[in-house]
Amino acid sequence: MRSLLLFLALFSFTVSLGYSQNQISGKVTSQDGQPLIGVTVIVTKSKKGAVTNTEGYYSISNLPNGEIKLVANYLGYLAAEKTLILANNSQTVDFILQESNELLQEVVIASEREVGYVATTQTAATFGPRRMLDLPQSVSVITQEVLLDQQVRALGDLVRNDPSVIVSNPPGFNETLNMRGYNLDNSSSYRRENLIFQNQVVSPFENKAAVEIVKGPAAIRYGFTPPGGIINYVLKRPTKTPLVFIQGFGDSNGTVGVHGDFGGKVNQNFGYRINTVISEEASYVKGVSGPRQLFSALFEWTPTEKLTIDFEGEYQYRELEQQATLRLNSFSRDLSIEQQKQLIKDFDPRTFIGQKWGTYPTRNFVSSIGTTYKINADWKVQGRIQKMNLIRDQKAAGIVNRSLQANGDFVSEIFFDPAQVRDPLSIEAFITGKVKTFGLEHNLSIGGAYSNNPLKFSQGNAQFIAGPSNIFNPVELPFPEAKAGQSVEALVFTQKAAFVTDFIKVSEKLELLAAVRFTEQQNRDVFNDSGTLQESYRDNIFSPNFGIIYKPLENLSVYSSYATGVTNGLQIPSDAANFGTDIFLDPVETAQFEVGFKADLFKRVLLTGAYFDIDQPLAFLDQNNVFGYGGSQRHRGVETTFSGQVTDNFKVIVGGLYLNAVIDNPSQPNLDGQRPASVPELQGNIYADYAFDFVKGLSVNAGVFYTGDRFADNFGTFNVDGFTRLDLGSRYEFNLFGKNLTARLNVRNVTNIRFIEGLAFGSFLYGAPTTAIFSLAANF
Known part of the structure; x- marks a missing residue:
């Protein structure tokens, strides 16, 4: 304060x-x-x-x-x-x-991602940049100006601008997302420059130019991924002229830090973009705080007019205590659902029920090299290779299953795994160009991809009892005699792929999409009788995509598409009868039909609407406590977005989602016809920013974010209330001693409502109480 x-x-x-x-x-x-x-x-x-x-x-x-x-x-x-x-x-x-x-200039694409509330192009759903209006799929792009104005410090801060995304944010831990009702996968659904970003660390946003949200199956570009979609982080690029941006920031929880952003060119052929952050982070949970440091650098070299090479690296260290969370299986079996709900209602989410020794330090380094070679005006070759190394030492204090009593008493345990390593390597290369045959123009992309994603962690029991505590009156407990087993390469996901996409221009108004990806996936793990790394799954799958784009007007397109995908199997719960010799179910195929429209209004506002129908096999625990597939999980919905600069003074981001998600499993009457866990029927967002004329440089903004009722389980027995969150903010741009300065103040959850924001993996994850976020930035 x-x-x-x-x-x-x-x-x-x-x-x-x-x-x-x-x-x-x-x-x-x-x-x-x-x-x-x-x-x-x-x-x-x-x-x-x-x-x-x-x-x-x-x-x-x-x-x-x-x-x-x-x-x-x-x-x-x-x-x-x-x-x-x-x-x-x-x-x-x-x-x-x-x-x-050239229809698409990279300099245009790079600059539009840093200025304005709407982007007209994207790079995540196709191989190379493509206009939103020329894409038979829903994609959102959150630009850097939005990141700055909303003072985004975490993924959950920005995805609220898209109505199809739900965030679960456990304090001190990494966030997880749900898109169109399907949980994303930490190992495949999050991308950085379209290559694997292992989402077991909080991604920094100071060095990001934009975040792209691709909705629906994305197998053509990314292979084995859940059908909800993917997140792609776009890096900042060198500026044409020198840039020096310094920002001090903080919040009412006690966070304080400084960020520097430096860009420019050493000479005509060599540019740079460097970002640094030093901060002390603090959560709304009392006692959850710790350091964060970031250093990133991207260099771009153009030795010839045809060849561009960039190489970059990003290092971040972050360490906070990890809050213990209330979960469905935390409650004693003696408690009724009403008693469980009362505990959730009475618990103050600001109370730290973890332990001071229960920290979550992460060290993350990721680096990549990319190249583009322009063969001629119509054809170019592109490629990128990326290596990530994430080391995390997890000493998480939690609640022993079924130990939470009506008075708040519980037994605390520690999940101790101090030497976890995530070490993915991913490569992608393709050639793009256009050719005319029989009066048709073919815009082709042909290429291949490879990834190897090993996960290293302790083998054997890593959970130890710490002692008794209480969610209303927490007890400080000594660190138990916890020793981790040997750290081994326990899981390895390897993928090889080849792909072809063809946007066929039939006329100025009609375009067709035909695409296919061949993917070979191999999974290896140590969860077998020998305890050694052995192959547990191998298969190859063709994933076709088809689409039609019709443009009755230059600024309006209507489309339909059919996309297939493949998703890795879900992790088998540790208390399931078949856990042990198996840890994951086999991958399964998914499919989506989508029809929609996009309108580019005044070249400053993008209006979109889509109907989608996604089908995925259902994974559930049967009456024998065996976790497996049966029936399907079908999500049909309508979403709409409206974003951009309505007038010179007024900018908005508006979205809405209606989602009819149903479990179809006649063999399980208690499941059949139910809405899946954590999936709301309605969700919406409104964010508006207005610049006053009578006070030059002064702007005000407001945001309203709504999530409807959800269930915490798949049986429709544990209802969780929806919520409406109100945010207010202001921005003042002024000149002091010849320097451009910008002061920002945003207050989230102005009405200080208490609500459950996310329900990922059976946890009840609270939204933050009233929080003020502020910053003062200078451009030199």
Whole structure:
């Protein structure tokens, strides 16, 4: 609270200072004099920018005195630069853009991800960038401007902007997501530059330009993944001119830190982007806090006009205590469901029921090398290889199964596994280009992929009793005599694949998609009689995709698609009768039908709508306590999104989801017809940002996030109430001593409601109480 008061005092002081009256405005047109809508105009050496309106006009206020360089970027046109001198005045700067032979310029794609609330292109659902309107699939892109304005520090902070995503966020641990009602897989559903990111560590966002959310089966690009979709982190790229961005940040929980972002070019052919963070993190749970350090660097080299090579690395260390969580199997069998619900209601989520020795230190290093070679104007070859090394020492204090009593008493245990290693290697290479045959234009992608993902952890029993405690009056317990077994390579997932995709342009209005991926998957583990690493699964599968895109108007497309996929088998519960000699079920095939539309309104707002129907075999515990497949889990839903800059002053992100998720298993009457666990029927989000004219540089924002009722089990017996969370915030951009500064204040959960946010893996994960997040940033 002391840090919050200090920030508010600083905020009030800076607002009272005078600010520069410098303003740049102008119009952007094509060579034939037509206004261009949606052009991104950026002030270099800063993160300030604007997007042209329906008449091609833009305006950027509150700029420092001195030399200013403007860059105008627009899809299908060459970037244009202009330099001018500001001295407490307003100037008009117009641009006339020339058309480019290349439809998609990488510089346009990179810049639009850092300015604005909507991106018109994506890279995660296809091989190489492709316009949203030319894609028969639902994809969301959360840009860096949204990350900054909402002060995103964790994955759960940003995915609330998409109505199809549910987050579960255990304090001190990594987050897990559910998309379109299906849980994502930590080993395959999270991607970084489209390659494997093992989601057992909290990903940093300071070095990310955007986050792409691909919804539905993604087997064509990623192979064995759950049918809900994937998350892809897009890295920041070198800036064309020098960038120095320094931000101090904190929150009312006690978090404090500093972030530096540096970009530019050493010479015409070599650029860099470096991000550093030093912070002390604190959770809303009292006593859960610890250090975090980040260093990342990306270098881009263009030795020739045709060849581009980038190489990068990212290191992060993070250590916090891990909060023990209430789970379905925590409660004593003597408690009724009403008694269990009362305990959940009465428990104060700010109370730390773990142990101070129960920390979760993670050291994560990931590095990659990528290359692009342009053969000619139509064809290019791309490839990337990435290696990740995650080391985590888990000393998690938890609740012994069935030990939680009506008065809050429970038995505390420790899960002790101090030498876990996640070491995935992933490679992807493909050639893209276009060719005409029989009057049809084929936009082809042909390539292959390889990944090897070993998981190393202790073999043998790693759970030890720590002693008695109480969720209302926790007891500090000594560290038990816990010794881990030998750390071995216990699980290895290896995948080899080849793929072909073809976007067939029949006419200016009609385009077809035909794609197929051949994937060979091999799983090896030590969960066998010999206790040695042996093959437990091997198969090869063809996954076809088909789609139709029809564009009755240039800015409107309607589409339908059929996608197949394959998902790795679920982990068998430790209390199941068949746990031990097996740890995972075999992979299964999935399928989705989707029909939808996308409209690019004024080149600044993207409106989308989709109906989807996903089917996946159901995994469940039968009457013999055997975990296996039977019946299906079918999710049919309608989702819509509306995001972008509605006016020069007003930006929004709006979304809604209706999801009819049903278990179909006639052989199990207690399951048949039920809604799957943790899946709401309704979910929605509204986030709006408004910039005032009468106070230059001042903006206010508000967010409303709704999640409907859910069940904690698959039997429809344990209902969990829905919730509506209200957020408020403000942003003030000003000039002080010739420097651009931005102060931000966001208050989440303003009404301080107590709610269950996530239900991943049978846990009751609370949302944070009222929290103020603040920052002060400077551009040099």
